Amino acid sequence: MSETVNQNNTTRKVTIKAFRFNAETDYLPYIKQYEMEVGKDELILDLMNKIKWEHDGSFSYRRSCRHGICGACAIKVNGKSVLACKQNAIELLDLFDNDITLEPSSKKRVIKDMIIDKSDFWEKHAAIKPYVVADIDPRPAHETKQSIEEFNNFMDSDLCIQCGACHYACPALEVNPDFLGPAALNAAYRFTVDTRDTAGDERLAITAQMGSGVWDCVKCFECAEACPKEINPIEKIGKLHNLQFVRGVAQSNVATRHAEGFLRGMMKTGYLDEADIVTYSEGYLGTLKHMGTAFKMMKSGKIHWHSGIPFINSIPKIKNLDEVQKLIEISQTNKL
Amino acid sequence: MSQLHYALFTGCTAKQSTPELLSSTLAVAEKLGIKITILEEASCCGASHLQDFDEFLAHVLNARNICYAEKLGLTMITICNTCQLNSAMTKHALDKDLVLKARVNEKLAEVGLEYKGTSEIKHFLYAIIDEYGLENVKDKVTVPLSHLNIAPFYGCHNIRPSELHEDANGHENPYNPNSLDRLITALEGHPVNYESKNKCCGFHVELQANHTSEVLAGNALLDAMDNNADMMVTPCPLCHLKMDTYQDSISKTMGRDVELPVLHMPQMVALALGCTEKEIGLNFHVQKAKHLYTA
Numbered sequence: 001m002s003e004t005v006n007q008n009n010t011t012r013k014v015t016i017k018a019f020r021f022n023a024e025t026d027y028l029p030y031i032k033q034y035e036m037e038v039g040k041d042e043l044i045l046d047l048m049n050k051i052k053w054e055h056d057g058s059f060s061y062r063r064s065c066r067h068g069i070c071g072a073c074a075i076k077v078n079g080k081s082v083l084a085c086k087q088n089a090i091e092l093l094d095l096f097d098n099d100i101t102l103e104p105s106s107k108k109r110v111i112k113d114m115i116i117d118k119s120d121f122w123e124k125h126a127a128i129k130p131y132v133v134a135d136i137d138p139r140p141a142h143e144t145k146q147s148i149e150e151f152n153n154f155m156d157s158d159l160c161i162q163c164g165a166c167h168y169a170c171p172a173l174e175v176n177p178d179f180l181g182p183a184a185l186n187a188a189y190r191f192t193v194d195t196r197d198t199a200g201d202e203r204l205a206i207t208a209q210m211g212s213g214v215w216d217c218v219k220c221f222e223c224a225e226a227c228p229k230e231i232n233p234i235e236k237i238g239k240l241h242n243l244q245f246v247r248g249v250a251q252s253n254v255a256t257r258h259a260e261g262f263l264r265g266m267m268k269t270g271y272l273d274e275a276d277i278v279t280y281s282e283g284y285l286g287t288l289k290h291m292g293t294a295f296k297m298m299k300s301g302k303i304h305w306h307s308g309i310p311f312i313n314s315i316p317k318i319k320n321l322d323e324v325q326k327l328i329e330i331s332q333t334n335k336l
Numbered sequence: 337m338s339q340l341h342y343a344l345f346t347g348c349t350a351k352q353s354t355p356e357l358l359s360s361t362l363a364v365a366e367k368l369g370i371k372i373t374i375l376e377e378a379s380c381c382g383a384s385h386l387q388d389f390d391e392f393l394a395h396v397l398n399a400r401n402i403c404y405a406e407k408l409g410l411t412m413i414t415i416c417n418t419c420q421l422n423s424a425m426t427k428h429a430l431d432k433d434l435v436l437k438a439r440v441n442e443k444l445a446e447v448g449l450e451y452k453g454t455s456e457i458k459h460f461l462y463a464i465i466d467e468y469g470l471e472n473v474k475d476k477v478t479v480p481l482s483h484l485n486i487a488p489f490y491g492c493h494n495i496r497p498s499e500l501h502e503d504a505n506g507h508e509n510p511y512n513p514n515s516l517d518r519l520i521t522a523l524e525g526h527p528v529n530y531e532s533k534n535k536c537c538g539f540h541v542e543l544q545a546n547h548t549s550e551v552l553a554g555n556a557l558l559d560a561m562d563n564n565a566d567m568m569v570t571p572c573p574l575c576h577l578k579m580d581t582y583q584d585s586i587s588k589t590m591g592r593d594v595e596l597p598v599l600h601m602p603q604m605v606a607l608a609l610g611c612t613e614k615e616i617g618l619n620f621h622v623q624k625a626k627h628l629y630t631a
Contacts, residue, residue: 080511220536221496241388255544259389270379323447
C-alpha cells in the first residue's frame with residue numbers, strides 16, 4: 001500500500017480497492033484497485049465518483065441526494081456499513097490502516113458492483129404495515145392532536161431513510177432469510193406506538209411470530225452500529241418485546257418463557273438458574289434435545305457438585321436475597 | 337502505582353457452569369497484585385432477556401447491584417460481556433434520565449438503597465489493559481505463549497453499541513477492535529487475524545432459533561480454524577459456553593469437524609503468568625483444552 005502525505009497535509013495518496021461484479025456477464029466477482037488523492041473533507045461517495053469519472057465509467061453505484069436523506073448510497077467498507085454521502089473517507093482510511101475495500105451492502109444480492117437487489121428489504125418493510133391504520137373522517141371538525149410526549153415516543157424511529165444499512169448488517173438475517181430484520185421491526189415499532197394508529201396488536205402479532213419476528217434477533221447490536229441516522233433499531237426491538245407483555249398479547253412459547261423465566265431463579269437464589277431456564281422454556285419434552293449437551297457438561301464438570309446437588313440445590317444464594325425478592329414483588333410491571 | 341482495587345460482579349455463569357472463569361480471574365488478580373472484593377450481594381443482570389420481559393424491573397435490579405459497588409466506593413468490574421452491557425445500559429439510562437432514576441430509587445428505598453451513579457463499570461479485560469497496563473502485564477509473564485496462534489473473539493456486548501461502551505473500553509472500535517490482540521501480543525502469543533473476530537456467537541437465541549445460533553458459532557469457529565488458530569480466547573463466558581459446549585452439534589450443522597479450545601480471557605492470562613492447573617481449570621472444558629497447560 002503506497003501512501004504519501006503531501007506537504008500541507010491536506011491530501012493523501014492511496015490505493016482504493018473496489019468489489020466489481022456484473023451479474024449479467026461475470027462468472028465471479030473480482031477486486032480492482034484505483035490510485036487516487038484523497039482530501040480531508042472527501043466522502044466515500046467522492047471516492048466512488050472519482051473511480052467512475054476518472055478511472056472506469058462502467059463502475060456502478062446508486063446515489064441521488066448527496067445529503068444523507070435518500071438512502072440510496074448505503075454500501076460497506078471493510079464490512080462496516082456506511083452511507084457513502086455521509087462517511088468521511090480519511091476517517092475510514094485511518095481506522096483500517098489505509099487499506100479499504102468498497103463493497104456492496106450484500107454480496108449475495110449484487111446486480112452490478114455496488115448495486116444490489118433490495119427486494120427482500122422492501123417485502124419485509126411492507127409486511128409490517130408501515131403506515132398509520134386509522135378510520136379517519138374525511139371532513140373532521142378538528143385535526144387529530146398528539147402531545148409532544150406521544151410524538152417523542154416514535155420521533156427517532158421515524159427518521160429511518162430505508163437505506164438498508166442495518167438490514168444488511170444483521171447476521172440473523174444472513175442465516176435466517178425469514179427474519180424481518182431491524183429496519184422492518186423499527187418501522188413496526190414506529191407505527192405501533194403512534195396514538196393515531198389502530199393496528200398495533202395486529203402488528204405486534206406479526207412481529208411476535210417465531211422464526212421471523214423479534215425473538216429471532218440475536219442481540220449483536222450490529223444494527224445500532226450500522227444506522228447512519230442513529231436510530232438504534234435494536235432498542236426498538238426491545239420495546240416491541242416489552243409491548244407484547246404490556247399489551248397482554250404475548251403467547252406462551254419457548255422465547256417468552258425464556259424471558260419471563262429468569263425471575264424464577266432470581267426469586268430463589270438471586271441468580272439465573274441455568275438448568276431450570278432450559279426446562280421451563282422448552283418444556284419437559286423439549287428439554288430432551290439438550291440432554292446430550294447436559295451429559296457432556298456433567299462429564300467436564302460444568303454441571304458440578306461444588307456447591308450442592310446439581311438441579312436441586314447447587315446454586316449458591318446471593319447475600320441479602322430478600323431485597324431482590326422484595327424488589328421483584330414491588331417493581332414487576334409485566335406478566336406472561 | 338498504588339494497588340488497584342475493584343468490586344467484582346461475577347454474574348451467574350461464573351457461579352454455575354464456568355467455575356474456571358471465577359478461579360482464573362481471582363488467580364490473575366492475585367498474580368498482578370490487584371485487590372478484588374466480590375459483590376456477593378449482586379444478582380443476575382437479566383442477560384437482556386429479563387429486559388425483554390420487563391425493562392423497568394431489570395433497571396431496578398441492575399441499579400441495586402451497582403449500589404453495592406458504590407457503597408464500597410469502587411469501580412465495578414465484570415467478567416461477562418452481557419453483564420457489562422446490561423449493567424452499563426442501566427447506568428447510562430439512569431444517569432441520563434433523572435425521572436427514571438427517581439422512579440428506580442423510589443423502589444430501591446424500600447430496601448434501604450439508593451443509586452447515585454458514582455461507580456464506573458468496566459470489564460476486567462479493559463481494567464487490565466487501560467488501568468493495570470500491558471507493559472506491567474508483560475513484566476509478569478513467566479510462561480510465554482509464543483507457541484500458540486490465538487484467535488481473539490471479542491463478543492458483541494463489550495464492543496457494541498460503541499456509544500455506550502466507549503468510556504469503559506478505551507474507545508475500542510467495533511469494526512476493528514484490537515484490545516485482545518494487544519493482550520495476546522503482551523503474553524507473547526500470536527494473534528490470529530480473521531474476519532469473524534468481532535461477530536456474534538449466537539448464544540442468545542440458542543433455545544428459540546437454534547439453527548441461527550449454531551451457524552453463527554460455526555462460522556466463527558471455522559474461520560478461526562481456517563486461519564490456523566490453536567485456540568480461541570474470549571472475554572465473555574456466554575460466547576465460551578456456546579462455542580465450547582456445542583462443538584459436536586455445530587459440526588453436524590456445518591458439515592465440517594469443529595475442534596478448537598475456547599478459553600476465557602483470564603484463563604489465557606493465567607497460563608502466561610504461571611498460575612496453577614487447578615486455578616486455570618482447563619478440565620472444565622467440553623472441548624479438550626488441558627494440553628494448553630505447559631508450565
